[in-house]
Amino acid sequence: MSLAVTLSRAQEGVTAPQVIVEVHLSGGLPCTNIVGLPEAAVREARDRVRVAIQNTAFEYPNRRVTVNLAPAELPKDGGRFDLAIALGILAASGQVPREKLDDCEFLGELALTGSLRSVSGVLPALLRARSRGRRVVVPRENAAEAALVPDVDVRVADTLAEVCGWLRGAHELSMPVGIPSDGGAEDGPDLADVRGQLQARRALEITAVGSHHLLLIGPPGTGKTMLAERLPGILPPMSESEALETCAVLSVAGQTADLARWRRRPFRSPHHTASAVALVGGGSYPRPGEISLAHNGVLFLDELPEFSRHVLEVLREPMESGHIMISRAARQSTFPAQFQLVAAMNPCPCGYVGDPSRRCQCTPDQIQRYRSRISGPLLDRIDLCVEVPPVPLAELGSPRSERDEDSATVRERVLKARRQSLMRAGRPNAEISTRELERDCALGPAERRWFETALERLGLSARAYHRVLRVARTIADLDGGAALLEREHLAEALQYRRL
Structure with missing residues (x-):
């Protein structure tokens, strides 16, 4: 029998649908065909796989090779199927045992030398494989990410030859070693650095407890950005499921999480020149945007009126729903977007209206046009709007007082109050x-x-x-x-x- 079946996973949003790789060897002129709606990178796998097999001292079949990636209606892209295709060809030609492939899934791109290269979206694939009770083989470069998922049998390898030796029973593949986590403790910017601003500090504490959206308004240099950057330091750490969701989004985006701090809530601060696609995600092959990369964390928009109005309006739906659906002609993807919006803005174009120490140079029409860049429906979705006035110079130079609490002290109150909402409803009050x-x-x-x-x-x-x-x-x-x-x-x- 010249037919072999291996299993792999595609990438579709933050899900990882199963792909069955069927390899058939038949008579005829030697050639390799890959069918099943493959994109360019997948079609090119036939050349990568052939050379990798030959450079690993295996024999590439001198026959007609047909590779089918099922289901056929699911688009497949990237080099993630290389390892599964190569093992299917070797199993169909009798060079590795077929029966060892039944309960395994394989992810990895092959180099021409036969070594394995990392792929994106490993974390969602492992979460889906865990629900099916299968073991997974991934490149060693993805080992740290793979170690985050508990209760799944993951093996890591450097080369195609190592995987084949394991399937033949010659040796064992190693398992990924987890990286110790700090449990979400913060050693970043401390709230004790902020002098004064009692109302803004109070609003920041309320924001942290209830996961509310916050808008800080004040002249330049009053500490709006300082306050926003210190919000992650008083937020509760993520649960394991929340952290895995957040890391899964990073994995799909091709970004590497700080695995030693993977329980910390993300803090994203895009520049005001960011486009709508950069903010919510998109592209011909949909990728997550900043709001999804801030999932379970904070999205900070500094100089809010300087963002394009069109860009700001795309925030309205995900702020309500907690997810974003991106539709394109060829495919549709849904990404999570349960973020806290923290925004900062000046009260007028020059920034000094209402400032007792400096005179504002703006006309009423200029102030109105400046504030109208933020639509009423968007403001209606922001829970707290707080003025951040200038701090007197004498207070800036004075020693730290009891009112200038540090992040650890405020965090204790936040954790205590958050526990009450979680016991009552199972979620923060804003949700x-x-x-x-x-x-x-x-x-x-x-x-x-x-x-x-x-x-x-x-x-x-x-x-x-x-x-x-x-x-x-x-x-x-x-x-x-x-x-x-x-x-x-x-x-x-x-x-x-x-x-």
Whole structure:
């Protein structure tokens, strides 16, 4: 029988659908055909595989070789199928045992020398293989990434010859060695470096507890960027499932995570010249953008009005849904995008309107045009808008006071308050549903009448009504976790809706 079957995984978004590699040898003029909707890189595998087999001291069959990649309707690209194709050819020609291929999946690109090169998207492939109970063989360059996935039998190899020797029973392939993780502890920028800004620090703490979106507004040099950069230091560490999701997005994007700190929440800060595709992802072969690379972490947009309005508008849907679907003519991919948006902006083009120490040079029309670059629907999705005023020079030069708490102190309060929301709803307050909102954000009769009157006077939308309640619930959690929201919780949440 001149037929062999091996298994591999394609890359489609952050999923890894199974690909069955069928190899058949038949009579006729020697040639190699690859079918099953292969892209250019896959079609070129016939030359890479032939030379790699010959340079590994195996015999390439002098027959007609047909390679079918099933399912046929799934597009296949990249060099990730090289190893599976080579082993299928060797098994079909009787040079390696067929029965050893049944419960294994193979990923890896072959060099002409027969060595294995790393491929992207290994982490999603391992997660899917784990659910099927199969062992996986990957290049050694992907070993550190493969070690992140527990409860899966992963083997690493340097060359095609090593894999063939393992299949023949000549030796064992090594398993990846995990890298010790710091558990999410932060040694980055500390909140103690920020002097003053008590309201902004309070808003940052509320943001960390409830995973809310935050907008910082103030003149240049008041510490907006400093505050935003210190948010990851007070956020709770990611759970194992969250960390694997985030690393899977990086793997699909072809980026290498800091594996020693893989439990830390990502912090992405794209420049304001970034395009819509760079922000949300795209391309003819869809790749994740910045919002997906910030999944379970922070997306910081500095100088918010300098971003193109079209670029900002593409944020609106993923801010609500927590994912982004990218559709192209040939394929459609969905990427996760559960991020916290933290943005910073000046109050006017020159930046000094309302600054007591410097005179603003902008006209009212210029200020209006500047602020109108951010649409009302986008602002409506931001939970907290906070003014960051200039800090007096005397306070900047003074020693650190008790009010200037460090990140570790604030983080303890954040973890305590976050635990309450997780025990109550299983998720941060910003992500609770409308039904859960009615259950967890109960108001007394007097508080409800006062709250409805305040909403009418402020002219807030239904979305803003729900978001204010979520922020008030977070404030109540920081205040001890009262079952009923008090008027002071509602009042503080309402003051953050000002712009």
